Amino acid sequence: MPGDMQETMMFKVEKEEKVRVRDVLTEVQAALTEKGYDPINQLIGYLLSGDPAYITSHKGARNLIRRVERDEILAELLKSYLA
Known part of the structure; x- marks a missing residue:
């Protein structure tokens, strides 16, 4: 029975994929350059x-750089x- 509260529900959190700092910097640099920033x-x-x-949101660069610690x-x- 779907409404039966006797069963334990399982919850699994997906691990965020580890990003390489070098790749992040390369993508952020490209986005900043495209938008005309130094x-x-x-x-x-x-x-x-x-x-x-300080980081453009163009091509998701701002979200990307926030995935790695300074x-x-x-x-x-x-x-x-x-x-």
Whole structure:
């Protein structure tokens, strides 16, 4: 019986796919460039302030960059620079 409250319901949360920081930065850079922004300046503004308004919403770039933590972005940039 569908209305029977004796059965335990199962709920499963889907894990969000892990995104690569490099891929995120590449896509965000492309979106910023397409909209006529200087991607370096905009990314610096975002990294220093944490304000996602520095990143365009064009092509979902703002939502995409919020999927990674700012410290992860900085770590990836330093690894790449120091390697």
